[in-house]
Amino acid sequence: xxxxxxxxxxxxxxxxxxxxxxxxxxxxxxxxxxxxxxxxxxxxxxxxxxxxxxxxxxxxxxxxxxxxxxxxxxxxxxxxxxxxxxxxxxxxxxxxxxxxxxxxxxxxxxxxxxxxxxxxxxxxxxxxxxxxxxxxxxxxxxxxxxxxxxxxxxxxxxxxxxxxxxxxxxxxxxxxxxxxxxxxxxxxxxxxxxxxxxxxxxxxxxxxxxxxxxxxxxxxxxxxxxxxxxxxxxxxxxxxxxxxxxxxxxxx
Numbered sequence: 001x002x003x004x005x006x007x008x009x010x011x012x013x014x015x016x017x018x019x020x021x022x023x024x025x026x027x028x029x030x031x032x033x034x035x036x037x038x039x040x041x042x043x044x045x046x047x048x049x050x051x052x053x054x055x056x057x058x059x060x061x062x063x064x065x066x067x068x069x070x071x072x073x074x075x076x077x078x079x080x081x082x083x084x085x086x087x088x089x090x091x092x093x094x095x096x097x098x099x100x101x102x103x104x105x106x107x108x109x110x111x112x113x114x115x116x117x118x119x120x121x122x123x124x125x126x127x128x129x130x131x132x133x134x135x136x137x138x139x140x141x142x143x144x145x146x147x148x149x150x151x152x153x154x155x156x157x158x159x160x161x162x163x164x165x166x167x168x169x170x171x172x173x174x175x176x177x178x179x180x181x182x183x184x185x186x187x188x189x190x191x192x193x194x195x196x197x198x199x200x201x202x203x204x205x206x207x208x209x210x211x212x213x214x215x216x217x218x219x220x221x222x223x224x225x226x227x228x229x230x231x232x233x234x235x236x237x238x239x240x241x242x243x244x245x246x247x248x249x250x251x252x
Contacts, residue, residue: 002226006180007032007245008235009199010137012227013183014092015040017135017176023047025075025089031064031244033092033137035235038062042234051075061234064244084124087171090133093125095177097150098136100192100213101157102174104129105150112152125155130164133173139248141179146211158191180249182207183224188216197224 004012014036018026026041026048028034034053041048042061049057057073075083083089096119097105104125110116128134134155138145153160161172176196177184183196194216195207200223208215227235235245 002232004226004232005246006199007243007247007249008227008232009224010139010178010180010249011035011039011235011240011245012231013176013178013197013224014135014137015043015045015231016225017092017178018045018048018090021045021048021090021133023049025049025051025080025083027051027089027091028137029091029093030137030139030248031240032139032248033094035064035239035245036092036137038239039231039234042239043228043231049073049075061238063238064240064242081127084127084131087132089128089131090135090175091128092135092137092178093128093155095136095138095145095155097145097147098138098177099147099150099157100215101159102136102155102177102186102191102193103150103153103157103160104136104155105152106154107152109151115151122152122154129155129157129172129174130161130168131171133175135174135176135178138177138179140250141181141207141210143210143212146213148212158186181210184215192216194218195221197222199224200226 018040026037028037052058055076056071059070059072095104106120107122108115161168181202182198184193185196188194
C-alpha cells in the first residue's frame with residue numbers, strides 16, 4: 001500500500017490537470033501547483049514548458065528553491081503576456097473564494113467599498129481566465145471558501161464567460177479545482193461544479209459540509225488516484241526533498 005501523504009496526493013492531482021496539454025507554458029502559483037507542473041513535465045507530459053518562477057524556462061527537473069538550472073528559454077514578465085494572449089498557457093492559481101460556476105476571488109473579503117479584508121487584488125486572474133485554461137488549488141477547503149457568491153470576481157466563471165461572446169467561450173476553460181479534500185470539475189451540462197473524486201478517507205458528507213452551494217454529486221464518485229512509485233521518487237528525491245509540499249495544507 002502506498003505511503004503517499006496528502007501533499008503528494010494533491011501534487012499528483014494538480015499534475016493530472018496538465019495531461020494532454022503538450023507544448024504550452026505550465027504555470028503554478030504556489031508550492032503544490034508549481035510542483036504539479038514540474039511533476040507532470042518530469043513524468044508523463046515532457047513537452048510542457050516550466051519556468052524557474054523568475055525569468056527563464058528550465059530544461060532540468062528543478063527542485064523547490066533550486067538554483068542549479070539548465071536554461072532553455074527566456075520568459076520575462078512581459079513575455080508571459082504573449083503566451084497568455086495566444087492561449088498557450090495553463091495556470092493553476094489559488095482562490096480565497098470560489099462559486100459553483102468557477103468565479104474566483106483573490107481581491108477582498110466583504111463589500112468592495114468597505115472590505116473586511118484586503119487581499120491580493122484581482123491581479124492577472126481576469127486575463128488568465130478569459131484567454132487560456134485555468135485550474136485552481138485550494139489548500140484548505142471550507143464553506144467560507146466555497147461560497148454561494150464571491151464578494152469580488154477576479155477570475156471569471158462559466159456563467160460570466162457565456163455572456164461575453166463566442167471568442168471568450170472558445171478560450172475559457174476552468175479545468176479542475178483541487179483541494180485538500182477532493183478534486184472537482186465542471187463537466188456538467190450547465191457547468192456547475194461537480195465532485196470528480198474524493199481523496200482517500202474523505203466522504204461526501206465532508207465535502208458537502210465544506211461547501212456553501214449545492215455540488216453536483218455523481219452516483220459513483222471515485223477515489224483520487226495515488227501517486228505512482230515513480231512520481232513519489234521524483235517528488236521525494238528530486239523536486240521536493242525537503243517536503244515543502246505538506247506545508248501548504250492544514251496540520252493533521
